[in-house]
Amino acid sequence: MMAFTLSPDGTYTMPPSTAGTWSWNQTSPSGGILTLNYDTVTVTQTFHNSMYFSIEFTDANTATFTDPASQLSDTIRKQ
Secondary structure (H helix, E strand, O other): OOOOEEOOOOEEEEOOOEEEEEEEEEEEOOEEEEEEEEEEEOOOOEEEEEEEEEEEEEEOOEEEEEOOOOOOEEEEEOO
């Protein structure tokens, strides 16, 4: 399971210790691409990385997150 919290200021956190910036690119009336940017620091350099998620909103309470690379997906519903 992966959990993250998006903040309105364009930052996010992902336990236990990942943080970075996020952006949203609307690609249709009911969805788009969420990009999470983060850095991986090594002894010799810093790698700049990104994770991408396709998000499709079915209705006001349901969204499907899909990893475009693996095509793995999960649907979340507001309780």
